[in-house]
Amino acid sequence: MSESPAEAVHDGAGAREGKRRNVFARIALFVRQVVGELRKVVTPTRSELINYTIVVLVFVTVVMLFVTALDYVIGLGVLAVFGD
Template sequence: MADEQEKASADIPADAGADELDLEAMGLDNVELTEEEQVAIAAAGARPARKTVAAEAVDGKGRATPRRRRSTTTEEHRRTTPVQFVRESVAELRKVVWPTANQLQQYFIVVLVFVLIMIGIVAVLDLAFGTALLRIFG
């Protein structure tokens, strides 16, 4: 009896839906299933069903959507002259919010302190690894 249950559970596909699990057709209508097997069958039946080909034909979208065509108007891309580039650059730089002298001084100090801390960390690591390598190989 246990052999029949193991054989039957091996025959059940992992993605089988409730309508695909016909116990009578598999010859298991009179076999008592364990609670785990009943839960597994119920869980398999609760899975969402895959879309079939007939469902795709119903909604009219059984094919890939064609790509949109690019604009048919042909606009030639003209190169920017150096004078126009400078004018646009100056216009963009006027939009920039420049830091005040006080902000610039504060930012400078913050960056300087951060860089000094990082130099200290790298120097200590370099000294430690150099000493360790000289003790191991020296």
């Protein structure tokens, strides 16, 4: 379907002789590879998107609570060591 990055940049003879493709050929190759990868992308359904969004929001909330608790405990420790 598409070339691997190693094959794309260097063909067999060019790699041994130290030759590189010109800049326009490399850009064209990059664009072809990007289009090939974008064709593999699957758009999530509406229900999947809602589920992923809920998972992210719950995770962010849990991490936020953890950081808040850690900040509070460290603040108490600093007050205990250095006083009011």
